[in-house]
Amino acid sequence: MIDYIKGKITELNPSEMTVETGGIGYKILISLQTFSFFENKTDVTVYIHHYIREDEELFFGFGTKDERELFRLLIGVSGIGAATARMMLSSLSAEEIRNAIIAEDIARIKSIKGIGLKSAQRLILELKDKVIKGTGGDISGIVNKTDNGIIDEATTALILLGFSKANVQKAITAILKENPQISLENLIKAALKKL
DSSP states (O other), rough: OOEEEEEEEEEEOOEEEEEETTTTEEEEEEOOHHHHHHHHEEEEEEEHHHEEEEEEEEEEEEEEHHHHHHHHHHHTTTTOOOOHHHHHHHHHHHHHHHHHHHHOOOOHHHHHOOOOOHHHHHHHHHHHHHHHHHTTTTTTOOTSSHHHHHHHHHHHHHHHHHOOOHHHHHHHHHHHOOOOOOHHHHHHHHHHHHO
């Protein structure tokens, strides 16, 4: 299995790139997010998802392991193919997709071309726990305007009160979306109401 390709970009456009290494040019399909990541760069390391079917063999490339991991989660959902997953990563950033899944924001997910109501619901149902576990106890990336110490303290306090980590993170994420500057005390009170 190919993990990454390191070389020079010989062609780059918003949907694909060619990376030359060892005298071989690899055509790699990319998202708009990856295009932006590699724009104005020549020497690159592209993380690869090797897609093999009976009648085709493709390389999907990503600027970060994080984006590749999300792509793999997306194509693991029934009814979401590689082309749809690439479209999702071109429409929203990896962080925006994760936030939409955690917050169960069906409207945001449905706004992506090729995703209907049932697909959006299936994505949330199948990926929510995986996305939360994937981000571990650190949800600071979701709401970067808030002091990480407050998030950590509130999460710890609520888990010690007997609530599950997944439910705590869901509640805190929802509250911080509405009020990123909330105090620790008010965050815990608001979370307790939601839990």
